[in-house]
Amino acid sequence: MYARCGKNKLKKNKIVKVLGNIDVDLDVFYKKTDIPTLSLGDTVKVTIFLELPKKVEEGEKKEKERIQAYEGIIISRHLNSAQIDSTITVRKMFQGGGIEKVFVLNSPWIKSIEVLKRAKVKRAKLYYLRDRRGKSARLKTRFD
Secondary structure, eight states: OOOEETTTEEHHHHHHHHHHTOOOOTHHHHOOSOOOOOOTTOEEEEEEEEEEEOOOOTTSOSEEEEEEEEEEEEEEEESOTTSTTOEEEEEEEETTEEEEEEEETTOTTEEEEEEEEOEEOOSSOOGGGGGOOGGGGOOEEOOO
8 A cells, every 4th residue: 555665664654753753732723712611501602604505607616605693501511611622512492392502612613602691500411401391491590
């Protein structure tokens, strides 16, 4: 698969050795600084940047671009928000049913995250909200 060069050494090994000497901290490139402090029970509005496919003609862009807002309650957080691959799960009620989306906080597709309300919660995950409808799905408001 790889061509031999010199004294029975593979090019692949040379590439790995060269790249092994370089220490690059990828967190610097992908880490966002404008993420607010998020906690469970917060009602957030996540603004997402979407590219929609369309028919391509000569000299045109390949995709349409649009911005979509997704508003709901944070029901879980995975990993610390200081890590690059930390995620949140946001649940919103739509036409009597619930829809959940998982967002990677440092994703380049997320334009902004805005906290609208905060709530008092005493659990690490709010998965019990999946079974609740109407007034029983409400959370107590936190003022701070």
